[in-house]
Amino acid sequence: xFFKRKKEQGRFAGGGLVLFQSVEEAIAAEKVLQAHGYEVxxxxxxxxxxxxxxxxxxxxxxxxxxxxxxxRQKDKHYAEMLPVKGAGELLDVVKVTYFNDACMVKxxxxxxxxDKNTGVILNISGGGCPDxxxxxxxxxxxxxxxxxxxxxxxxxxxxxMLDRAFVGALEIFxxxxxx
Amino acid sequence: xxxICGTIPRDDLTIVTGExxxxxxxxxxxxxxxxCTQGTAALVSAACVVAxxxxxxxPQVIFAGDTGNGQGSRLLYDYLSKNLPRINPDILLxxxxxxxxxxxxxxxxxxxxxxxxxxxxADASAMYAAKAAGLAGRFDIFTPDLSEMEFLADAEAIHxxxxxxxxxxxxxxxxxxLITAAYLQKSMAKTVVVKGAIDHVVQDGxxxxxxxxxxxxxxxxxxxxxDTISGMIGAxxxxxxxxxxxxxxxxxxxxxxxxxxxxxxxTKVREIIAAIPLALNHN
Numbered sequence: 390x391f392f393k394r395k396k397e398q399g400r401f402a403g404g405g406l407v408l409f410q411s412v413e414e415a416i417a418a419e420k421v422l423q424a425h426g427y428e429v430x431x432x433x434x435x436x437x438x439x440x441x442x443x444x445x446x447x448x449x450x451x452x453x454x455x456x457x458x459x460x461r462q463k464d465k466h467y468a469e470m471l472p473v474k475g476a477g478e479l480l481d482v483v484k485v486t487y488f489n490d491a492c493m494v495k496x497x498x499x500x501x502x503x504d505k506n507t508g509v510i511l512n513i514s515g516g517g518c519p520d521x522x523x524x525x526x527x528x529x530x531x532x533x534x535x536x537x538x539x540x541x542x543x544x545x546x547x548x549x550m551l552d553r554a555f556v557g558a559l560e561i562f563x564x565x566x567x568x
Numbered sequence: 569x570x571x572i573c574g575t576i577p578r579d580d581l582t583i584v585t586g587e588x589x590x591x592x593x594x595x596x597x598x599x600x601x602x603x604c605t606q607g608t609a610a611l612v613s614a615a616c617v618v619a620x621x622x623x624x625x626x627p628q629v630i631f632a633g634d635t636g637n638g639q640g641s642r643l644l645y646d647y648l649s650k651n652l653p654r655i656n657p658d659i660l661l662x663x664x665x666x667x668x669x670x671x672x673x674x675x676x677x678x679x680x681x682x683x684x685x686x687x688x689x690a691d692a693s694a695m696y697a698a699k700a701a702g703l704a705g706r707f708d709i710f711t712p713d714l715s716e717m718e719f720l721a722d723a724e725a726i727h728x729x730x731x732x733x734x735x736x737x738x739x740x741x742x743x744x745x746l747i748t749a750a751y752l753q754k755s756m757a758k759t760v761v762v763k764g765a766i767d768h769v770v771q772d773g774x775x776x777x778x779x780x781x782x783x784x785x786x787x788x789x790x791x792x793x794x795d796t797i798s799g800m801i802g803a804x805x806x807x808x809x810x811x812x813x814x815x816x817x818x819x820x821x822x823x824x825x826x827x828x829x830x831x832x833x834x835t836k837v838r839e840i841i842a843a844i845p846l847a848l849n850h851n
Contacts, residue, residue, distance in 0.1 A: 402667070402668040402670060404669075404726045426637070426639065449667075450726060451666060451667050451693075451696075452638065452666070455636070472726065472730050474724045479729050479730065480729055480730065486788075486789075488785070488786055488789070488832075488833045491789065491833035493788070493833065497715060497731075498715040498719070498728035500788065502789040502834075504834070511833050511834040512789050512791050512833060512834065512835075512836075513606065513791045514788065514789055514791040514792070514794070515715065515794075516692070517691070517692030517693035517694075517696055517728075518636070518692075518693050518696075519575040519577070519638070519640070519641055519665060519666055519693065520577075520636025521607065522576070523635040524636075525577075525606045525791055526577055526605055543636055544637055545666070547693075547727075547728075547729070550729050
């Protein structure tokens with residue numbers, strides 16, 4: 390039985406589940422993720438989270454952005470991707486602070502600040518996952534309209550929160566600095 | 569010896585070890601030049617400035633290149649798990665690294681094997697991993713911002729992106745409730761420095777110090793201004809200050825550096841770090 394395979398003691402992080410409609414989809418997704426270096430395992434989802442079949446892929450929830458992107462690129466279908474514990478959805482509260490010509494958009498632990506007149510990204514702050522310094526360097530001093538979305542370049546939950554701040558900033562910039 | 573460990577956003581690096589030096593613009597680690605930007609580079613640069621000010625030994629670093637896929641992070645966890653007892657640092661400060669709970673546990677086990685257990689500090693995702701793995705009580709110092717304090721207060725959350733919505737309404741008046749909740753569920757280090765519009769020093773679950781002057785709300789926008797506080801705390805402890813005094817001195821120096829740098833939301837963190845010596849001379 391796949392889901393009775395013993396966990397490698399002390400290494401596997403887990404915390405996230407990809408749910409599928411069929412067992413075949415789950416097995417195919419596991420192969421793709423493993424082939425690209427992700428540490429995953431097939432598990433039986435808890436009854437309250439079960440969506441289609443009774444097989445799911447467990448992964449390190451922090452790597453959600455990268456896992457989502459890879460499955461999409463490889464055309465691997467899934468029903469849902471969610472954390473095993475805690476809030477079932479990413480935090481969706483966005484807060485905005487204005488400083489004269491600058492506007493700071495905060496989503497969860499991530500903040501993106503841009504020039505309201507030019508759309509140039511002035512700063513990115515907050516977060517703690519290792520793709521954030523990379524995204525910071527990639528996006529800084531460039532226009533909001535000329536950079537890739539953080540979720541298309543990042544790998545982690547911090548990148549997904551930065552993406553939410555980025556989308557909020559784009560909307561405010563398109564609306565001439567007004568939320 | 570202050571040992572700082574974290575990832576650097578480069579694809580061309582594996583493990584880099586050595587003494588860190590900051591020349592006012594660039595950070596040199598061993599033989600490798602690294603841009604002083606938000607993240608572990610800013611943290612180490614600020615620590616270097618404090619060490620220089622007190623003529624203390626320069627921080628030692630272990631970096632791994634990682635742009636987010638976690639490969640460098642795993643190398644770093646592995647290196648620490650195998651080598652910490654040999655390195656035997658006085659202070660271990662862990663920073664940007666992909667949170668992998670089982671691997672963080674191995675690092676803590678390796679720290680326990682040191683001849684003398686190091687002062688354990690965690691910020692950023694190292695703190696996420698420590699809390700999520702139930703290892704917070706093994707750490708001496710955490711340095712969260714307010715949203716990360718909400719994460720520490722959420723018993724179920726394994727990352728700040730998944731905290732309960734009701735916790736993300738926290739205003740400064742409620743921080744004591746967050747601290748109490750986090751303390752009761754053992755998600756706090758012994759000393760926690762909450763960085764924000766009002767900085768708080770928390771010891772054993774009690775707020776023992778607050779700071780809100782000079783009032784510089786623009787610092788929140790500048791990537792790396794929390795990292796600099798964490799780095800300075802580590803360096804102040806290495807220079808002989810108590811954890812409490814180190815926290816206060818770092819919080820004061822960071823705000824004063826922001827003031828001397830005439831910070832705006834567009835200011836880069838290296839400009840803040842460049843002003844830290846001035847702040848230390850007047851701290």
